[in-house]
Amino acid sequence: MTDKSQSYISTPFPRRHSVAVDVGGVTVGGQAPVVVQSMTNTDTADADSTVAQVAALARAGSELVRITVDRDEAAAAVPHIKERLQRIGVDVPLVGDFHYIGHKLLADHPACAEALDKYRINPGNVGFKSKKDKQFSQIIEMAMKHDKPVRIGVNWGSLDQELLTHLMDENHSNGAPLTAQQVMREAICQSGLLSAKRAEELGLGRDKIILSAKVSQVQDLIAVYADLAQRCDYALHLGLTEAGMGTKGIVASSASMGILLQQGIGDTIRISLTPEPGGDRTREVQVSQELLQTMGFRSFIPIVAACPGCGRTTSTVFQELAQDIQNHIRESMPAWREQYPGVEELNVAVMGCIVNGPGESKHADIGISLPGTGETPAAPVFVDGEKTVTLRGPNIANEFKAMVLDYIEKRYGTGASAEHEIS
Secondary structure, eight states, rough: OHHHHOOOSSSOOOOOOOOOOOOOEEEESSOOOOEEEEESSTTTTHHHHHHHHHHHHHHHTOOOEEEEOHHHHHHHHHHHHHHHHHHTTOOEEEEEEEOOOOHHHHHOOOOHHHSSSSSEEOOTTTTOOOOHHHHHHHHHHHHHHHHHHHHEEEGGGGGHHHHHHHHHHHHHHHOOOOOOOHHHHHHHHHHHHHHHHHHHHTTTTTTGGGEEEESSSSSHHHHHHHHHHHOSSEEEEOOOOOOOOOHHHHHHHHHHHHHHHHOOOOOEEEEOOOOOOOOOOHHHHHHHHHHHTTTTTTTOSOOEOOOOOOOOOOHHHHHHHHHHHHHHHHHHHHHHHHHTGGGGGGGGEEEEEETTTHHHHHHEEEEEOOOOTTTTTEEEEETTTTTEEEESSHHHHHHHHHHHHHHHHHHSSSSSSHHHHOO
């Protein structure tokens, strides 16, 4: 091995130390696992649609859900939404997203202030000029009154223009040693840090403060959070704002947050995806989970490994089987989390030909190597590294699915742990 290869450690850097924050029973920061969160896109005043979407996000695995509280009707609906969620067994913490008139809504609707588990404040639009400090202070005082944490969420699109102008003028008077982009990043960091400092001066504990600094460009996000991480020990919420739709949003969010997470930075994440028309909002939860799981931080759902296919795999059977099993697992996970503790650690392999199929299948808990083009129509199945059976005929897919479900029941079902260890 070369010195260069020896110096590389194939694990994430140690987690950055941060102050733990309790958000409705979910710990963000400290040594707690990185928390997945999401946000509704319903009108919060429409309690029916909001309850349905919060429940769907929670069942998909979102551990915090943020809702918009933008006017009296929305604030009035919040306690009813909370009550209805609890009635159907959904106890996910709710975060209220406030802009412009949050101080007034919280004061006018104390039941809303009590029902929410965290308040999100944007220092760029909490108030302007002489009203800014007063209105920010009112929200912080309301958080202390109701014993709620806050996220001070800076967004480059609504950055405090007074602060930005001041830093631009200061940079100019110093001979412009920084680029405009660097000054903007500094303004983002200062906006969050100065607001957090003011919250502490008002009496809010460090264990009640989470910071975020959202921008829309990957390199800017990495730079801002790396800087912020060095300058404070507040818990950090990671997210790339305006990430975009489909693969663009997934790639941009994963690239930026993956680098930060590898560096030990980040205590909770939200992947903000623009849904396709009529698309499923839970997609962003799935992507967040897959990012954390593929990087080895957490396990949420059994992994189904499948080869990409090539000229040796002209049949679509292995693709259909892999998709079928993955979909079944994801749909079943809300019940399986309770029924089969530990099932999220399961590894399933569905391979398309004999080249890598048997070897990959042996490394999985249960795997199948389907016949490729021109190969004998036989599919060996490996369980815990041992070949147990060879499936043949037109019903291979259904037979293997049944074997996967049987394996889950035997390994993770009630009283199965000891039996599996003995075997």
